[in-house]
Amino acid sequence: MTNEAPLHNHFIRQIVIDDQASGKHAGRVATRFPPEPNGYLHIGHAKSICLNFGIAREFGGRCNLRFDDTNPTKEDIEYVESIQQDVRWLGFEWDELRHASDYFDVFYQCAEKLITDGKAFVCDLSADEVRAYRGTLTEPGRNSPFRERSVDENLDLFRRMRAGEFADGARTLRVKIDMSSGNINLRDPAIYRIRHVEHQNTGNAWCIYPMYDYAHCISDAVEGITHSLCTLEFEDHRPLYDWCLREIDLPHHPQLAASLAARGLDAPAGTPQQIEFSRLNLDYTVMSKRKLMTLVDENLVAGWDDPRMPTLSGVRRRGFPPAALRLLCDRVGVTKQNSVIEFSVLEGCVREELDANAARRLAVIDPLRLVIDNLADGHEETLAFPNHPKNESFGKRDVPFSRELWIEREDFMEVPPKGFHRLVPGGEVRLRGVGIVKCESLDKDADGTVTTVHCTLDPDTRPGLPGAERKVKGTIHWVSAKHAVAAEIRLYDRLFNVANPDDDSDGKTYRDHLNPDSRRVVQGWLEPAAADAAPETAFQFERLGFFVADRYDHAADKPVFNRAVTLRDSWAKASKG
Ligand code: ATP
Ligand code: MG
Numbered sequence: 001m002t003n004e005a006p007l008h009n010h011f012i013r014q015i016v017i018d019d020q021a022s023g024k025h026a027g028r029v030a031t032r033f034p035p036e037p038n039g040y041l042h043i044g045h046a047k048s049i050c051l052n053f054g055i056a057r058e059f060g061g062r063c064n065l066r067f068d069d070t071n072p073t074k075e076d077i078e079y080v081e082s083i084q085q086d087v088r089w090l091g092f093e094w095d096e097l098r099h100a101s102d103y104f105d106v107f108y109q110c111a112e113k114l115i116t117d118g119k120a121f122v123c124d125l126s127a128d129e130v131r132a133y134r135g136t137l138t139e140p141g142r143n144s145p146f147r148e149r150s151v152d153e154n155l156d157l158f159r160r161m162r163a164g165e166f167a168d169g170a171r172t173l174r175v176k177i178d179m180s181s182g183n184i185n186l187r188d189p190a191i192y193r194i195r196h197v198e199h200q201n202t203g204n205a206w207c208i209y210p211m212y213d214y215a216h217c218i219s220d221a222v223e224g225i226t227h228s229l230c231t232l233e234f235e236d237h238r239p240l241y242d243w244c245l246r247e248i249d250l251p252h253h254p255q256l257a258a259s260l261a262a263r264g265l266d267a268p269a270g271t272p273q274q275i276e277f278s279r280l281n282l283d284y285t286v287m288s289k290r291k292l293m294t295l296v297d298e299n300l301v302a303g304w305d306d307p308r309m310p311t312l313s314g315v316r317r318r319g320f321p322p323a324a325l326r327l328l329c330d331r332v333g334v335t336k337q338n339s340v341i342e343f344s345v346l347e348g349c350v351r352e353e354l355d356a357n358a359a360r361r362l363a364v365i366d367p368l369r370l371v372i373d374n375l376a377d378g379h380e381e382t383l384a385f386p387n388h389p390k391n392e393s394f395g396k397r398d399v400p401f402s403r404e405l406w407i408e409r410e411d412f413m414e415v416p417p418k419g420f421h422r423l424v425p426g427g428e429v430r431l432r433g434v435g436i437v438k439c440e441s442l443d444k445d446a447d448g449t450v451t452t453v454h455c456t457l458d459p460d461t462r463p464g465l466p467g468a469e470r471k472v473k474g475t476i477h478w479v480s481a482k483h484a485v486a487a488e489i490r491l492y493d494r495l496f497n498v499a500n501p502d503d504d505s506d507g508k509t510y511r512d513h514l515n516p517d518s519r520r521v522v523q524g525w526l527e528p529a530a531a532d533a534a535p536e537t538a539f540q541f542e543r544l545g546f547f548v549a550d551r552y553d554h555a556a557d558k559p560v561f562n563r564a565v566t567l568r569d570s571w572a573k574a575s576k577g
Contacts, residue, residue, distance in 0.1 A: 008330055008333060010333050010334035010335065011277075011334065011335065011336070012051065012055065012227070012229060012275055012277060012334050013055065013058075013334070015227070015275060016029055016055055016059055016227060019226070019227075020059065025226040025270050026269065026270070028061065028224070028226055029055065029056060029059040029060070029061025029062075029226055029227065030056070030061050030062045030063070030064075030223065030224050030225045030226045030227070031052040031053070031055050031056050031061065031062075031063045031064075031225060031226070031227055031228075031229060032052060032063060032064040032065070032066045032098075032219075032220065032223060032225050032228070033045075033048055033049050033052045033053065033063065033064075033065055033066070033087065033094075034066045034067075034068045034100075034216070034219075034230075035065075035067065035068065035083050036067070036068045036069070036071065036074075036075070037067050037068075037069055037075045037076065037077075037079040037080045037083060037200075038071070038074040038075050038076070038079060038289060039079055039289030039290075039292060039293055039304075040079065040082050040083070040086070040289075040292070040304040040305070040309075040311040040312070040313055040314075041082070041083055041086045041087075041311060041312045041313075042287050042289070042292065042309075042310045042311050042312065043280065043282060043285075043287065043310045043311075043312070043315065043325065043328075043346070044279055044280045044281070044282075044287045044310075045086075045312070046090060046280070046312060046325045046326075046328075046329055047279075047280040047329045047332065047334075048229070048231070049087055049090055049092060050090070050092075050325075050326055050329040050330070051229055051277070051329070051334055052229055053087075053092035053094075055227065055229075056095075057092075061226070062095040062096075063092070063094060063095060064094055064095055064096045064097070064098050064223055064225075065083075065084065065087060065094035065096075065097050065098070066097075066098040066099065066100065066219060066223070067080060067083070067098070067099045067100065067101075067201075068100050068212065068215070068216065068219075069099050069100055069101045069199070069200065069201055070100050070101070070209055070210050070211070070212060070215045071209065071212075072195065072197045072198065072199040072200065072209065073195065073197055075199075075200050076200060077200050080200070082304070082313060084097070085313070086311075086312040086313060086316075089312065089316055089322055090312065090322045090325060090326070091322050091323075091326065096223075098219070098223060099201050100210075100215050100216070100219050101199060101201040101202050102201075103215070103218060103219055103222055104202060104205070104206055104210070105259065106218060106222055106256060106259065106260070107210045107214065107215055107218055108162065109253075109255055109256055109259065110218055110244075110248045110250070110253070110256070111158065111173055111191060111192060111210075111214075112155065112158070113248060113253060114175060114191075114247060114248065115151060115154045115155050115158060115173075116151060116155070117247065118151060118176070119175055119176055119247050120154065120173055120174065120175045120176065120191065121144070121146060121147055121148075121149050121154050121173070121174055121176060122146065122149065122153075122154050122157035122158055122161065122171050122172070122173055122174075123144045123146045123147070123171065123172050123173070123174045123188075123190070124146050124170070124171055125144055125145075125146070125172075126169065127169060130144075130172075130190070133179075134179075134184065134187055135179070135180075135184075135187065137184070140179060140180035141179040141180065141184075141187045141188075142179060143179050143188075144174065144188065147176060147188070157171065158173055158192075161173070161192070161194055161207075161208050162206075162207070162208050164196070164207045166194055167194065167196075168193075168194050168195055168196055169193070169194065170194060171194060172190040172192060172193050172194075173190065173191055173192035173208075174188045174189065174190050174191065175188060175189060175191055175214075175243075175244070175247075176188055177189070177240075177243060183236055183239055184236075185213070185236050185237050185239065185240050186239055186240060186243070189211070189213065189214075189240060190211055191210060191211050191213075191214035191244075192208050192209070192210055192211065192214075193208065193209060193211065194207060194208050195207065195208070195209050213237050213240050213241060213244070214244055216228075216241070217240075217241040217242075217244045217245050217272070217274075218244065218245075218248065218250070220272040220274075221245055221250045221268040221271065221272055222250070222260065222265065222268060224266070224268055224269065224270075224272075225272040226270070226272060226273065227272070227273055227275055228241075228272045228273065228274045228275070229274075229275055229276075229277065230274060230275075230276055230277075231276060231277065231278070231279045232276045232277065232278050232279065232336065232338065233279075234274065234276055235276045238274045238276070241274050242274075245271050245272070246271075250268050251268055251269060251270075276336065277334045277335065277336060278334075278335055278336055278337055278338045278339065279338065280329070280332060280341065281338070281339070281340045281341065282310065282340065282341050282342075282343050282346060283340050283341070283342055283343050283499040283500060284343040284494045284495070284496050284497075284498070284499055284501070284571075285310045285343065285494070285495060285496060285501070286310070286496070286501055286502055286510050287310055291502075291510060292304070292309065292310070292311060294511075295309070298511075300511065300514060301495070305317050307319075307490070307492050307562050308492055308493075308494070308495040308518050308519065309495070310495075312325075316536075316551070317548075317550065317551050317552075317562065318492060318548070318562055318564050319350075319354075319536075319538050319546060319547065319548025319562055319563075319564030319565075320346075320350045320564055321350070321353045321354065321357065321538065323353050323357075324346070324349040324350040324352070324353040324354075325346075325349070327349040327352065327353060328341075328345065328346050328349045331345065331349065332345075340500075343494060343571075344569050344571060347565050347569060348569070350546070350564060350565050351546065351565055351567070354538055354540065354546040354564065354565070355540070355546075356391075357538075358538040358539050358540050358546055359387040359388060359394055359539055359540070360385075360386075360387055360388060360389065360539065360540050360541075360542055361526070361527055361529060361530035361539040361540070361541055361542070362385075362399065362432070362477050362478065362479050362526075362527045362530070362541070362542055363477075363479065363487070363489075363524055363525065363526045363527065363530055363541040363542075363544060363547070363561075364406040364407060364408055364477070364478065364479050364484075364524055364525045365408070365489050365491075365522050365524035365541075365544060366408055366409040366410065366522065366524070367406040367407070367408070367409065367524065367525055368406070368407055368408070368409040368411075368412055368450065368451075368452075368453065369404065369405075369406065369451060369452040369453070369481065370404070370405045370406070370407045370412075370437075370452070370453045370454075370455060370478065371403060371404050371405075371452055371453070371454050371455070372403050372404075372405070372437060372455050372456065372457045373440065373454050373455065373456055374456045374457060374459075375402075375403040375457065376403070377403065378402075378403070379402055379403045380400065380401070380402045380480075380482075381400070381401045381402070382398045382399070382400055382401070383398070383399045383400075383401050383433050383434070383463075384396045384397070384398060384399075385397055385398075385399045385433055397529045398529070399433070399480075399527055399529070400480045400482075400483040400527070400528065401433075401434060401480055402480040402481070402482050402483065404480070404481040404482060405431070405478040405479065405480055405481055406478060406479050406480075406481050406484055406525045407423070407453070407476055407477070407478045408476065408477070408543075411423055411429075411474075411476040412424070412439075412450065412453055414442065414450060421473035421474035422474040422476055423437075423439050423453065423455075423474070423476065424439065425439050425441075425442065426438070426439060426440075427439055428458075428472045429472060429473075429474045429475070429476055430461075430472050430474065430475040430476070431457075431475075431476060431477075431478055432475055432476065432477045432478065432542065433463065434457070434462070434463075434478075435457055435458060435459070435461035435462045435463070435468065436457070436458045436461040436470060436472055437455040437456065437457050437458070438455055438456050438458070439453055439454070439455050440454050440455060440456055441454045442454065458470075476543075477542045477543050479525050479526065479527050480527070481525070483527070483528055484525035484526060484527065484528075485525070485526045485527075485528055485530075485531035485557075485559060486523060486524075486525060486526075486559075487523070487524050487525065487526045487530075487531060487559035487560065487561055488521060488522075488523060488524075488553075488558075488559070488560045488561070489521070489522050489523070489524040489547070489560075489561050489563070490519065490520075490521050490550070490560070490561070490562045490563065491519070491520040491521070491522060491563045492518060492519055492562060492563050492564075493515060493517055493518045493519075494515055494518060494571070495514060495515055495518050496510065496513045496514060496515055497513055497514075497515040497516075498513045501513040524561075526559055526561075530559070530561075531556055531557075531559040532556045533549045533554075533556070533559075534549065535549050535550060535551050535552070535554045536548060536549060536551050537549045538564065539561075540567075541561075543567070544563075544566075544567070545563050545564070545565060545566040545567050546563070546564045546565050546567075547561040547562060547563050547564060548561065548562050548564055549561055550562055
C-alpha cells in the first residue's frame with residue numbers, strides 16, 4: 001500500500017500497549033468488526049474497520065469479521081456479501097468469518113444457566129407493560145410480577161418458548177439485575193424474545209432470538225476477543241456486558257466448554273474488555289443505514305452503490321481510493337469526543353491520494369472545435385507526454401496530435417472579462433505540450449454561437465526549440481478531434497446542499513436538502529490512452545479533476561468516467577459567499 005499515513009497514537013492503542021506490557025489477556029490481542037447485515041457499510045464503518053483491523057495488524061493479533069445477525073427481520077444475504085467485499089476493498093482480511101448465529105446454541109445454554117442460577121426469569125408482560133414497569137430516568141422501575149417464578153417454572157417456560165409454543169411477543173426472558181438502577185439498561189433487561197421468522201443463516205431452527213447486548217458479549221468471549229471496540233452509544237451498556245460475562249462465567253461453564261470443544265473452539269480463557277470511541281460523522285451527508293436505505297427505496301439515488309452515497313461501495317464507484325479512507329480515519333483519530341468532520345477533509349484525502357497515484361490524461365468535457373490553419377490538412381503527429389508531472393516512474397505515453405482539436409469551451413471567450421488569461425480573438429495561448437497558438441478568426445452558427453476557433457501555431461514555440469520558452473499567460477489542454485474517443489462523463493457532486501441534512505428542527509428532513517446538481521451527465525472526448533483503461537482506473541484529467549472509469553459501465557470502446565473530485569475545493573469558496 002502506498003502513501004500510508006504515519007501511525008498516530010490514540011487512547012485505545014495506548015490501552016493495548018499497556019495491556020501488553022502488564023500481561024493482561026496473556027499478551028494476546030484479538031478484535032472483531034461486528035456489523036449487523038441490515039444494510040451496506042458506510043464511511044463511518046470504515047473508522048471501526050480501520051481501528052479493529054489496524055490494532056490487530058499492528059500488535060500481531062487477530063481480527064474477526066462477525067455478522068451480528070441476531071435480528072432476522074432486517075437482515076439479508078445481499079448485505080452479508082457486500083460487507084465482505086467492502087472490508088476487503090478497504091485493504092483488510094479477517095482471520096475468521098463468524099456469525100453471532102453460529103453461537104445460538106451457546107447463547108441458549110448460557111440462558112439456561114442464568115435461569116438455573118436464579119438470575120433470569122420468563123416474563124409475561126406485554127411490551128407496553130414492560131415499558132410502564134421500567135420507570136424513567138428520574139423514577140425507579142417496579143419488579144415484574146413474574147420475577148419470582150421458580151427455577152423449574154422458568155426452565156419449563158423457556159424451553160417451551162424455544163419449542164415454539166408461544167406467539168411473538170407473548171413472553172420474554174429477562175435477567176434479574178436491579179429495577180431501581182440509575183442505568184435503565186440494568187432494569188431487568190430482556191435477553192430473549194420470540195420471533196417466528198426464518199433466519200438467513202439458521203433457517204427455521206430457532207423461533208427465539210437473543211438481544212444484542214446479551215449476544216454480543218458472549219460472542220466476544222467465545223471468540224476470545226480481548227478488546228471489544230464499539231461506539232459511544234454503548235457506554236451505558238457496558239455494565240450489562242460485564243454483568244452477563246461475570247454471571248455466565250464462560251471459562252468455568254462445563255457443558256459449554258464441551259460444546260465449544262465439539263466445534264473445535266477453545267473455551268474462553270479471559271474476559272473481553274469493552275472500550276467505546278466516538279462515531280465518525282461527516283457534514284453534507286447522512287450516515288445512518290436507515291436513512292441510506294430510504295434514499296435507495298425511494299429511488300432518490302440509483303442504489304446503495306450510487307457514487308453520491310457515503311457507502312463504501314458508493315465512494316468506491318465514485319473513485320475514492322481505499323487509501324484515502326484509511327488516511328481520513330488516521331487523521332480523524334480515535335477519541336471519546338463526538339464531532340462532525342468536514343466533507344472537504346475527506347475530499348482532501350482523496351485529492352492527496354490521487355494526486356500521488358493517478359496518471360494524467362487529457363479530456364475535454366465541454367468541447368469547442370479549434371483548427372490550426374497553418375498545419376496541412378491531414379497533419380498528424382504523436383507526442384510523448386509524461387504520465388505524471390512529479391513522478392517519472394509513471395513513464396510516458398503517446399498522445400496523437402492533429403490539425404483539428406477539441407478544447408474546453410470555457411477556455412475561449414469572445415468578450416473576455418478582465419483577468420481572463422486563456423484564448424481570446426487575436427490573443428495567444430499555449431496548447432499543452434504543443435506550442436503557442438494565436439486565435440485568428442471564428443466560425444459561428446445561425447444563433448451566433450462560436451462553433452470553431454481558427455488559430456495559427458507559432459512553429460518556433462514547439463517543445464525543444466528555444467522559442468518554447470516564450471511566455472504567454474495561459475496554458476490550455478486539448479484532444480485531437482480525429483483520434484478522440486467519445487465518452488459519457490458523470491459529474492458528481494455532494495448529495496446534499498446543506499452541511500447538516502439531519503437537522504430537522506425547521507420541519508424539513510434530509511430529503512428536502514438533496515442537491516439537485518449532484519449528478520450531471522455530459523458527453524466528452526478523451527485521448528485514446530484514457531479510454532483504453534480497465535474499469536476502476538483513476539486518472540487526473542488535466543485541469544478538470546480526478547475521474548475514475550466506472551466499475552460497471554465503462555468499456556474501452558464505450559468509456560464511462562465518474563468525477564471523483566474536482567482539483568480544488570469549490571465548496572469552501574461557495575460557502576464563504
Ligand atoms: P447505523 O447507525 O449506521 O445503522 P450501526 O452502528 O447500527 O450503524 P452496525 O452494523 O451495528 O451499524 O455497526 C458495526 C460496527 O461499526 C459497530 O461496532 C459500530 O459501532 C461501528 N460503527 C457504525 N457506525 C459508525 C460510525 N459512524 N463511526 C464509527 N464506527 C461506526
Ligand atoms: Mg446497529
